[in-house]
Amino acid sequence: MTEVATGGLAGPRMQNGKLAMWLFLASEIMFFSGLIGAYTVYRISNYEIFNPHNLLWPLAALNTFILITSSFTMVLAVDGAQRGDNTRVRKFLLFTALLGCSFVVVKVIEYGIKLSHGIGPHTSIFYSCYYGMTGIHAIHVIGGIVPLFAFWHLARDGRFTKPGNISVEMLGLYWHFVDLVWIFLFPILYLLPTAKKIGS
Amino acid sequence: MSEYHDHVATYKKIYITLMILTAATVLVAEVLGAKAGVAFGVFVGLAIAVVKASLVALYFMHLKYEVKSTFTLVAIPMALLLLLMFALMPDIAGVV
Numbered sequence: 304m305t306e307v308a309t310g311g312l313a314g315p316r317m318q319n320g321k322l323a324m325w326l327f328l329a330s331e332i333m334f335f336s337g338l339i340g341a342y343t344v345y346r347i348s349n350y351e352i353f354n355p356h357n358l359l360w361p362l363a364a365l366n367t368f369i370l371i372t373s374s375f376t377m378v379l380a381v382d383g384a385q386r387g388d389n390t391r392v393r394k395f396l397l398f399t400a401l402l403g404c405s406f407v408v409v410k411v412i413e414y415g416i417k418l419s420h421g422i423g424p425h426t427s428i429f430y431s432c433y434y435g436m437t438g439i440h441a442i443h444v445i446g447g448i449v450p451l452f453a454f455w456h457l458a459r460d461g462r463f464t465k466p467g468n469i470s471v472e473m474l475g476l477y478w479h480f481v482d483l484v485w486i487f488l489f490p491i492l493y494l495l496p497t498a499k500k501i502g503s
Numbered sequence: 504m505s506e507y508h509d510h511v512a513t514y515k516k517i518y519i520t521l522m523i524l525t526a527a528t529v530l531v532a533e534v535l536g537a538k539a540g541v542a543f544g545v546f547v548g549l550a551i552a553v554v555k556a557s558l559v560a561l562y563f564m565h566l567k568y569e570v571k572s573t574f575t576l577v578a579i580p581m582a583l584l585l586l587l588m589f590a591l592m593p594d595i596a597g598v599v
Contacts (some may be wrong), residue, residue, distance in 0.1 A: 317570045325576045331579040340587050344594045360529070367525050375518040378563045382514070385507050471566075479563045486555045489525075494532035496544040 324473045328480050328496050331492045338439065339491065349411075350497045352429045360493040362413045366406050367489050373402035374482040377475050384471040387464045392471060393455055399478065400451035403444055410441050433492060440488055445479045450474055508568070517562045524555050 315323075345354040376398040383391030414434075417423075424434035454463065454474060461469045528551045530543060561567040566577070 315570055317573060321569075321573075322576075325573060329576055329580045332577075333583060334589055336580070336584045341589050344591055360533075364525070364529050368522065371518065371521045371525065374521075374559060374563055377510070378514050382511060386509075396583075403506050414520075462524060463566065474565055479559050483556050483559050486553050490528055490532065490548040490552050494528060495548045496532070496541045 318469055320469050320473050321476070324476045328476065331480060331484075333389055335487075338436050339487065340342055342436065342491065345428050346497065349428055352427050354429070355495060355497065357415060357429070358433065358493050359413055362409055363489055363493045366409050366413075367485065369406045369409065370425050370485050371480045373399045373406070376402060377478045380393070381472050381475040384463045384468070387466075388430060389458060389461045389464045392463055393458045396451055396455040396458060396471070400448055400455060401450060402431050403448040403478075406444055407441060407448070410437065410444075436488055436492065438482070440484055443484070447474075447478050448489050510562075513562060517558050521555055521558060524551050528555075529552060574578075 375397045380392050380399060383389070403467035418431075422430055424431050451474065453473065457463075462468060475486060528548055531547050531551070534549075535544070561578070566573060
Protein backbone atom coordinates (compact mmCIF):
# COMPACT_ATOMS: atom_id res chain seq x y z
CA MET A 304 0.00 0.00 0.00
CA THR A 305 1.72 3.20 -1.14
CA GLU A 306 -0.12 6.02 0.56
CA VAL A 307 0.62 9.73 0.37
CA ALA A 308 2.60 11.23 3.26
CA THR A 309 0.77 10.36 6.45
CA GLY A 310 1.44 13.72 8.10
CA GLY A 311 2.95 12.09 11.14
CA LEU A 312 -0.16 10.01 11.79
CA ALA A 313 0.14 6.28 12.13
CA GLY A 314 -1.69 3.92 9.83
CA PRO A 315 -3.00 4.20 6.30
CA ARG A 316 -4.85 7.33 5.27
CA MET A 317 -7.84 7.88 3.06
CA GLN A 318 -7.15 9.43 -0.34
CA ASN A 319 -8.15 13.11 -0.51
CA GLY A 320 -10.76 12.52 -3.22
CA LYS A 321 -12.54 9.86 -1.23
CA LEU A 322 -12.41 11.97 1.93
CA ALA A 323 -14.01 14.85 0.02
CA MET A 324 -16.73 12.61 -1.42
CA TRP A 325 -17.54 11.14 2.00
CA LEU A 326 -17.75 14.65 3.49
CA PHE A 327 -20.12 15.66 0.71
CA LEU A 328 -22.21 12.53 1.31
CA ALA A 329 -22.29 13.30 5.04
CA SER A 330 -23.86 16.67 4.20
CA GLU A 331 -26.26 14.89 1.82
CA ILE A 332 -27.34 12.55 4.64
CA MET A 333 -28.31 15.63 6.65
CA PHE A 334 -30.08 17.14 3.66
CA PHE A 335 -32.30 14.10 3.13
CA SER A 336 -32.76 13.68 6.90
CA GLY A 337 -34.35 17.12 6.96
CA LEU A 338 -36.77 16.12 4.20
CA ILE A 339 -37.65 12.80 5.81
CA GLY A 340 -38.04 14.51 9.19
CA ALA A 341 -40.48 17.04 7.73
CA TYR A 342 -42.34 14.21 6.01
CA THR A 343 -42.61 12.27 9.29
CA VAL A 344 -44.12 15.22 11.15
CA TYR A 345 -46.62 16.01 8.36
CA ARG A 346 -47.55 12.37 7.95
CA ILE A 347 -48.21 11.75 11.62
CA SER A 348 -50.34 14.87 11.99
CA ASN A 349 -52.27 14.30 8.71
CA TYR A 350 -52.52 10.51 8.52
CA GLU A 351 -55.90 10.68 6.80
CA ILE A 352 -54.39 12.17 3.63
CA PHE A 353 -51.05 10.35 3.80
CA ASN A 354 -52.25 7.22 2.10
CA PRO A 355 -49.43 5.36 0.30
CA HIS A 356 -52.06 3.39 -1.63
CA ASN A 357 -52.75 6.51 -3.68
CA LEU A 358 -49.29 6.12 -5.22
CA LEU A 359 -48.22 3.73 -7.96
CA TRP A 360 -46.07 1.33 -5.95
CA PRO A 361 -45.50 -1.17 -8.83
CA LEU A 362 -43.70 1.54 -10.83
CA ALA A 363 -41.70 2.49 -7.75
CA ALA A 364 -40.84 -1.18 -7.13
CA LEU A 365 -39.66 -1.46 -10.75
CA ASN A 366 -37.52 1.63 -10.18
CA THR A 367 -36.06 0.06 -7.03
CA PHE A 368 -34.98 -2.98 -9.04
CA ILE A 369 -33.53 -0.72 -11.76
CA LEU A 370 -31.56 1.37 -9.27
CA ILE A 371 -30.20 -1.61 -7.32
CA THR A 372 -29.14 -3.23 -10.61
CA SER A 373 -27.41 0.02 -11.58
CA SER A 374 -25.55 -0.02 -8.25
CA PHE A 375 -24.39 -3.53 -9.09
CA THR A 376 -23.15 -2.49 -12.57
CA MET A 377 -21.46 0.55 -10.97
CA VAL A 378 -19.56 -1.66 -8.55
CA LEU A 379 -18.44 -3.79 -11.53
CA ALA A 380 -17.18 -0.62 -13.27
CA VAL A 381 -15.19 0.26 -10.13
CA ASP A 382 -13.90 -3.30 -10.05
CA GLY A 383 -12.87 -2.93 -13.72
CA ALA A 384 -10.93 0.24 -12.89
CA GLN A 385 -9.17 -1.50 -10.01
CA ARG A 386 -8.13 -4.50 -12.07
CA GLY A 387 -7.05 -2.24 -14.95
CA ASP A 388 -9.58 -3.58 -17.46
CA ASN A 389 -10.66 -0.55 -19.47
CA THR A 390 -13.20 -2.37 -21.66
CA ARG A 391 -14.97 -3.47 -18.50
CA VAL A 392 -14.92 0.06 -17.08
CA ARG A 393 -16.48 1.55 -20.22
CA LYS A 394 -19.06 -1.22 -20.59
CA PHE A 395 -20.34 -0.98 -17.03
CA LEU A 396 -20.24 2.82 -16.89
CA LEU A 397 -22.51 2.81 -19.95
CA PHE A 398 -24.82 0.16 -18.42
CA THR A 399 -25.08 2.20 -15.22
CA ALA A 400 -25.82 5.41 -17.13
CA LEU A 401 -28.52 3.70 -19.21
CA LEU A 402 -30.12 2.14 -16.13
CA GLY A 403 -30.11 5.60 -14.55
CA CYS A 404 -31.90 6.91 -17.65
CA SER A 405 -34.50 4.11 -17.35
CA PHE A 406 -35.11 5.18 -13.76
CA VAL A 407 -35.81 8.74 -14.90
CA VAL A 408 -38.08 7.52 -17.73
CA VAL A 409 -40.16 5.42 -15.31
CA LYS A 410 -40.34 8.41 -12.95
CA VAL A 411 -41.57 10.65 -15.79
CA ILE A 412 -44.25 8.05 -16.68
CA GLU A 413 -45.27 7.92 -13.01
CA TYR A 414 -45.53 11.72 -12.78
CA GLY A 415 -47.39 11.76 -16.13
CA ILE A 416 -50.05 9.34 -14.87
CA LYS A 417 -50.53 11.36 -11.68
CA LEU A 418 -50.64 14.71 -13.52
CA SER A 419 -53.10 13.34 -16.12
CA HIS A 420 -55.46 12.70 -13.20
CA GLY A 421 -55.04 16.32 -12.19
CA ILE A 422 -52.87 15.43 -9.20
CA GLY A 423 -49.95 17.82 -8.81
CA PRO A 424 -47.76 19.10 -5.99
CA HIS A 425 -50.53 21.56 -5.09
CA THR A 426 -53.16 18.84 -4.48
CA SER A 427 -52.36 18.22 -0.81
CA ILE A 428 -49.51 18.24 1.68
CA PHE A 429 -49.05 14.54 0.91
CA TYR A 430 -48.48 15.17 -2.79
CA SER A 431 -46.26 18.17 -1.99
CA CYS A 432 -44.05 15.80 0.00
CA TYR A 433 -44.27 13.14 -2.70
CA TYR A 434 -43.29 15.42 -5.59
CA GLY A 435 -40.75 17.27 -3.48
CA MET A 436 -38.89 14.23 -2.18
CA THR A 437 -39.02 12.10 -5.34
CA GLY A 438 -38.22 15.17 -7.47
CA ILE A 439 -35.14 16.10 -5.44
CA HIS A 440 -34.04 12.47 -5.58
CA ALA A 441 -34.60 12.36 -9.37
CA ILE A 442 -32.42 15.47 -9.73
CA HIS A 443 -29.71 13.59 -7.83
CA VAL A 444 -30.09 10.68 -10.26
CA ILE A 445 -29.73 13.04 -13.24
CA GLY A 446 -26.75 14.59 -11.45
CA GLY A 447 -25.21 11.11 -11.54
CA ILE A 448 -26.15 10.22 -15.12
CA VAL A 449 -24.32 13.25 -16.56
CA PRO A 450 -20.88 12.36 -15.09
CA LEU A 451 -21.51 8.67 -15.89
CA PHE A 452 -21.85 9.47 -19.59
CA ALA A 453 -18.94 11.92 -19.34
CA PHE A 454 -16.74 9.27 -17.70
CA TRP A 455 -17.76 6.71 -20.32
CA HIS A 456 -16.64 9.17 -22.98
CA LEU A 457 -13.41 10.15 -21.19
CA ALA A 458 -12.51 6.51 -20.47
CA ARG A 459 -11.60 5.99 -24.17
CA ASP A 460 -7.97 6.88 -23.42
CA GLY A 461 -7.82 4.52 -20.44
CA ARG A 462 -7.19 7.25 -17.89
CA PHE A 463 -9.34 5.63 -15.19
CA THR A 464 -7.40 2.36 -15.17
CA LYS A 465 -4.09 4.08 -14.41
CA PRO A 466 -2.76 3.12 -10.95
CA GLY A 467 -3.95 5.49 -8.24
CA ASN A 468 -6.85 6.92 -10.25
CA ILE A 469 -9.85 6.76 -7.97
CA SER A 470 -12.25 8.86 -10.08
CA VAL A 471 -14.56 5.95 -10.93
CA GLU A 472 -14.60 4.87 -7.30
CA MET A 473 -15.59 8.40 -6.22
CA LEU A 474 -18.40 8.53 -8.76
CA GLY A 475 -19.42 5.08 -7.52
CA LEU A 476 -19.71 6.36 -3.95
CA TYR A 477 -22.08 9.10 -5.10
CA TRP A 478 -24.14 6.71 -7.24
CA HIS A 479 -24.52 4.17 -4.41
CA PHE A 480 -25.62 6.96 -2.11
CA VAL A 481 -28.40 7.93 -4.54
CA ASP A 482 -29.45 4.27 -4.53
CA LEU A 483 -29.28 4.22 -0.74
CA VAL A 484 -31.60 7.23 -0.46
CA TRP A 485 -34.12 5.54 -2.75
CA ILE A 486 -33.98 2.40 -0.58
CA PHE A 487 -35.49 4.58 2.19
CA LEU A 488 -37.81 6.71 0.05
CA PHE A 489 -39.46 3.67 -1.55
CA PRO A 490 -40.97 2.16 1.63
CA ILE A 491 -41.48 5.53 3.35
CA LEU A 492 -43.54 7.00 0.50
CA TYR A 493 -45.10 4.01 -1.25
CA LEU A 494 -45.43 1.15 1.21
CA LEU A 495 -45.58 1.86 4.93
CA PRO A 496 -49.14 1.67 6.22
CA THR A 497 -50.64 4.75 7.89
CA ALA A 498 -52.57 4.87 11.15
CA LYS A 499 -55.95 4.25 9.57
CA LYS A 500 -56.80 2.69 6.25
CA ILE A 501 -58.85 5.20 4.30
CA GLY A 502 -61.17 4.25 1.45
CA SER A 503 -58.56 2.15 -0.38
CA MET B 504 -3.27 2.37 -4.48
CA SER B 505 -4.16 -0.69 -2.52
CA GLU B 506 -3.60 -4.06 -4.11
CA TYR B 507 -6.48 -5.54 -6.05
CA HIS B 508 -8.94 -7.80 -4.23
CA ASP B 509 -11.50 -9.78 -6.17
CA HIS B 510 -14.89 -8.99 -4.64
CA VAL B 511 -17.06 -9.84 -7.64
CA ALA B 512 -18.50 -12.99 -6.06
CA THR B 513 -19.40 -10.97 -2.94
CA TYR B 514 -21.01 -8.23 -5.07
CA LYS B 515 -23.20 -10.84 -6.77
CA LYS B 516 -24.34 -12.24 -3.42
CA ILE B 517 -25.12 -8.74 -2.12
CA TYR B 518 -27.02 -7.90 -5.31
CA ILE B 519 -29.20 -11.02 -5.03
CA THR B 520 -29.80 -10.36 -1.32
CA LEU B 521 -30.87 -6.76 -2.09
CA MET B 522 -33.31 -8.03 -4.74
CA ILE B 523 -34.81 -10.59 -2.35
CA LEU B 524 -35.14 -7.97 0.40
CA THR B 525 -36.89 -5.58 -2.03
CA ALA B 526 -39.38 -8.30 -2.91
CA ALA B 527 -39.79 -9.02 0.83
CA THR B 528 -40.51 -5.39 1.67
CA VAL B 529 -43.24 -5.22 -1.01
CA LEU B 530 -44.66 -8.54 0.19
CA VAL B 531 -44.71 -7.44 3.83
CA ALA B 532 -46.44 -4.15 2.98
CA GLU B 533 -48.97 -5.49 0.48
CA VAL B 534 -49.81 -8.90 1.95
CA LEU B 535 -48.94 -9.05 5.64
CA GLY B 536 -49.10 -5.33 6.38
CA ALA B 537 -52.84 -5.11 5.94
CA LYS B 538 -53.45 -7.83 8.51
CA ALA B 539 -50.60 -7.43 10.97
CA GLY B 540 -51.22 -3.82 11.96
CA VAL B 541 -49.59 -0.46 11.32
CA ALA B 542 -46.82 -0.59 13.95
CA PHE B 543 -45.65 -3.98 12.69
CA GLY B 544 -45.77 -2.86 9.04
CA VAL B 545 -43.80 0.33 9.70
CA PHE B 546 -41.24 -1.43 11.89
CA VAL B 547 -40.58 -4.29 9.45
CA GLY B 548 -40.56 -1.94 6.42
CA LEU B 549 -37.98 0.35 8.02
CA ALA B 550 -35.93 -2.54 9.43
CA ILE B 551 -35.58 -4.07 5.94
CA ALA B 552 -34.61 -0.64 4.54
CA VAL B 553 -31.90 -0.26 7.21
CA VAL B 554 -30.50 -3.73 6.41
CA LYS B 555 -30.49 -2.96 2.66
CA ALA B 556 -28.84 0.44 3.19
CA SER B 557 -26.18 -1.14 5.42
CA LEU B 558 -25.39 -3.76 2.78
CA VAL B 559 -25.00 -1.05 0.11
CA ALA B 560 -22.78 1.06 2.39
CA LEU B 561 -20.64 -1.81 3.70
CA TYR B 562 -20.04 -3.71 0.46
CA PHE B 563 -20.86 -1.53 -2.56
CA MET B 564 -19.44 1.62 -0.96
CA HIS B 565 -16.52 -0.42 0.45
CA LEU B 566 -17.03 0.84 3.99
CA LYS B 567 -16.10 -2.62 5.23
CA TYR B 568 -12.72 -2.52 3.47
CA GLU B 569 -12.08 1.19 4.00
CA VAL B 570 -9.77 2.95 6.43
CA LYS B 571 -11.42 2.87 9.84
CA SER B 572 -11.60 6.67 10.10
CA THR B 573 -14.21 6.62 7.32
CA PHE B 574 -16.65 5.30 9.91
CA THR B 575 -16.13 8.50 11.93
CA LEU B 576 -17.22 10.53 8.90
CA VAL B 577 -20.39 8.47 8.61
CA ALA B 578 -21.04 8.35 12.36
CA ILE B 579 -21.25 12.15 12.73
CA PRO B 580 -24.28 12.70 10.44
CA MET B 581 -25.85 9.55 11.91
CA ALA B 582 -25.59 11.05 15.41
CA LEU B 583 -27.06 14.32 14.10
CA LEU B 584 -29.84 12.33 12.42
CA LEU B 585 -30.74 10.78 15.77
CA LEU B 586 -30.64 14.23 17.36
CA LEU B 587 -33.01 15.51 14.66
CA MET B 588 -35.45 12.68 15.37
CA PHE B 589 -35.46 13.59 19.08
CA ALA B 590 -35.87 17.25 18.19
CA LEU B 591 -39.02 16.35 16.22
CA MET B 592 -40.63 14.60 19.18
CA PRO B 593 -42.42 17.70 20.55
CA ASP B 594 -44.05 18.15 17.12
CA ILE B 595 -45.26 14.58 17.09
CA ALA B 596 -46.11 14.19 20.77
CA GLY B 597 -49.32 16.17 20.56
CA VAL B 598 -50.92 14.05 17.84
CA VAL B 599 -49.92 10.48 18.58
